[in-house]
Amino acid sequence: MPLFSDKSPMEYDAIVVGSGISGGMAAKELCEKGLKTLLLDRGRNVEHVKDYDTANLERWQLPNYGKMTAEQMKDYPKQKRTGYTIGNGHAQFFVKDTEHPYNEEPDTRFDWIRGYHVGGRSLVWGRQSYRWSAMDFESNAREGIAIPWPIGYDDIEPWYDYVERFAGISGQKEGLKQLPDGQFLEPMQLNGVEKDLREKIKQNYADRILTIGRVAHITSDADRFENRGSCQFRNRCMRGCPYGAYFSSNASTLPAAEKTGNLTLRPFSICHQIIYDENTKRATGVSVIDQETNKTYEFNAKIIFVCASTVGSTSILMQSTSNRYPNGMGNDSGELGHNIMDHHFQVGASATVEGFDDRYYKGRRPNGYYIPRFRNLPWMAETKKDFLRGYQFQGGASRQNWTRAVAEMRYGGAFKDEMMKPGEWNIGMNAFGEMLPYHDNKMVLDNDKKDKCGLPTVTFSTTLKENEEKMRIDMKETAVEMFEKAGYKNVKPFDRGYGVGLGIHEMGTARMGNDPKTSVLNKYNQIHDCKNVFVTDGSCMTSAACQNPSLTYMALTARAADYAVSELKKQNL
């Protein structure tokens, strides 16, 4: 990567803050359109392949027999809330809470799970990639919730096409109105039991289907992707993929940006403020603290893309105060920091399946099955429920391993050898539900509690409300019903509890809208009254839908970058 050095300029055509899913896409697009671009990231550099230290290690090759010690875990009291993020082999891609603290209002919880390094969460994301549908962009307006989206599906559709072709999304076309098909590579395969459930759902329901998850993994046409290879089905994605098989900034957008010769990457650069010029009504640049030296630098550019993640970008805008923006840049509406959404989940069911004892699978598929939304579909009156919006299910079937031995309390040589054979088939599904935007689900800055750089920390106040609680009851009941109707055994519901943020899909704190009085960004992700600042990460979202959101961030970013460059050429910025 072309790293910033003493000889690098302090002035650029564009500055991109943050190098995750959105920032990486912004950098690629701006560089490819000829703009000299400075890409800032607050954390260390992570070089593709070279810095994936654990990518090829087996459990017994990892330190501490592959376990995190109690002493190590002390650094991650909040990051560990997911139960899977802080594991030996990939904990290096998550922040230590002891180094990067945040606050929660009493009796509220917010799980702010993140990593500070080049590539950000694009290295460790779930890679599930779904389009939003027209319904998702229309529902706020139709139901009178919050504010209407300033764009519709038609505005974003060509940009979905565009980013899907670049990222490589594997999936099965299903022709659904609520989950539009995309530019898919070959779908991954369902195993025998999952195919059985697909058939049973087709027989039992008119409103829903089961399909293979749509994931940002290369499964075919690998030649089309520069420096990337096909998925090897190792399922060690969170350690970084040495094949570059899944889409990450490090494997995909950053090398593309580098290739143009227009990129300068500056790691360890904590952007804390956007500098505003009252005369031109434009931002002139950003103020950055070097994490290694603690020195402050100012970089200037014609346009600025703020892609520091939902909470990160919103914090920067909040810290960017001026006479014009005493309450934070772009905050004329008072909505900055409000309306935090996520996808609430950890509700579903599990079951055992008989009749497939002679079937197994080969490979470790980094994906599962997907049941698209089937509640409150505007074109099917019978899908209407006593809550708004809906949810999708993600799940998988597999054969039990030796963990079954613990419950059986068996012992001895014969038992030991029997456990070297696969056990019965288990199947599970977990719902992901849409959360509505609520003004009082919010983040604020705490200027009394500073971090180690002297910057304010963030305090969250978020709770689930009645609509989500009602939805959770339905999620559990439908999961049980689908398994029971399929004839599966030992059907058990679960609700493992949830705190806002746990879905790691936090969004909505600098929302888009047509009216500057109620929104922060316009329909091109520009700050309403400061046109050369674009915010294109999750903070721009006006509602949450129930699909995993990264693909939509990519598409919005590419669209905004295209608009930014055309406006720049017209000298409108």
Added chain:
Amino acid sequence: MERRKVLKNISLGMGASISAPVLMSIISSCQTATDTANNTTAAFKPSFLEDNQYKIIELYVDKLLPRTDTPGALDVKVPVVMDFLLDKVFYKKEQAKFKAAWEGFATTIKTDQGVEVNDIEAKHIDAFFTKYMAPKDKSVLDKAEKLANSDIDEVAETEKPLAQTYKFISTISYMAINTFYTSEEIATNYLNFDPIPGVYKDIPLEEVGGKLWAL
């Protein structure tokens, strides 16, 4: 793992874009893992467990997962890993719970067999296994599971030793079984081990000889 096989898998999967350092690390790691396992000697000094407790754990896991024509728990040094897990991975609260469960186990052995925990020999473990493990009666198994997962403060006073005994059994079984089947020896030689499958597909079980995947 065989060096040639690694190279073959890599070349099938990727070819050009995998860097030389990573390639080297894959190959060298095949060797270091073996070295680590061999360096653990018989004169192991436990950190968490008392020497005597460690000996009892050895007797226990040898009964749980004995050597047959395949290796047993002691062959892959399960007690060494268990001591590490107890010492370094368990939180303080979990360590305290383990100690309480151990006391429950000691009380049960004393009550049933009149032997102090420090004097336990293989025959006492045999008798303990016969009485408590693998109950044929489903209601006993259900009760064991319930007690093993219970909050000890909510268990009736008279049931507490039994509850602690089942907690001991499940904790030891979990650690031992987990460690055993994920050890390099078992995973690479006795289960289907394929670090780079290259594909995901539905297959007949017989295609892999009826054996479990290691990973």
